[in-house]
């Protein structure tokens with residue numbers, strides 16, 4: 001990361017950090033305290049959240065420090081990114097979105113993704129046409145939570161654009177002209193925090209002017225301004241003059257060594273691979289997947305793939321050795337759906 005993107009901020013997914021931390025500190029009530037640490041926008045609030053956790057579990061609070069919270073707690077996130085995300089949901093959603101496409105060879109995979117993107121651009125454009133607000137509705141919905149919390153804030157003005165806000169036993173300073181709050185959340189996310197909202201409503205009733213422009217409907221429309229041009233099917237593509245690609249010998253396979261499966265017909269190799277894979281899943285009567293003349297029963301394999309994709313998004317390399325051995329649930333699902341037992 002440091003080499004290829006030296007100025008990029010590097011965050012870790014707090015959900016994954018929590019999953020590891022939970023292995024040793026699994027009490028349900030501590031979960032909320034952990035997330036308070038992750039979502040604390042400044043060091044003051046992080047330390048307070050961690051102190052609360054330390055009252056419940058000293059070891060747990062110490063373990064949090066050992067996981068380098070500067071990579072997963074908002075308290076250390078760089079200002080100006082307009083992104084307060086502490087988890088990796090964005091990537092997870094994208095991976096889920098393309099999981100079926102990833103099953104296919106590279107050109108087909110890219111074709112499926114291209115068509116999905118085309119449909120998405122159209123849908124997003126249509127959706128935005130119905131919006132009547134200056135700011136995107138999802139953002140306004142998020143702001144509603146802070147508006148509710150702002151009712152607990154007590155703001156006093158210095159006569160210009162600066163305020164002091166008391167929220168329970170904390171006091172923060174807000175500068176409306178510079179769009180800053182000392183809790184850092186406003187600068188970090190571009191959305192005014194509850195402290196700032198109490199000051200905005202002290203001065204005016206319009207919240208939209210204080211929300212970062214990247215959340216506006218205009219910015220949303222600009223994002224989907226460019227369409228993809230429709231493309232003919234592969235049969236209509238021009239033929240390439242380049243010589244066909246040669247199969248590369250992979251590293252680690254030295255000349256003269258016997259390769260696995262060498263001398264065995266490809267059809268038989270495929271059948272063997274299929275059987276190994278099915279048996280590793282614990283599928284009983286796996287031999288039914290292969291006919292007596294070594295043909296793989298694709299009609300049986302197909303539903304098997306669908307079930308796997310549905311329940312195990314990561315299991316995309318279906319004919320390779322799989323990571324499913326440790327998942328008894330899969331076996332149940334397979335047996336139930338395929339009636340192979």
Ligand SMILES: [Zn+2]
Nearest residue numbers: 181183193195
């Ligand atoms: Zn604030």
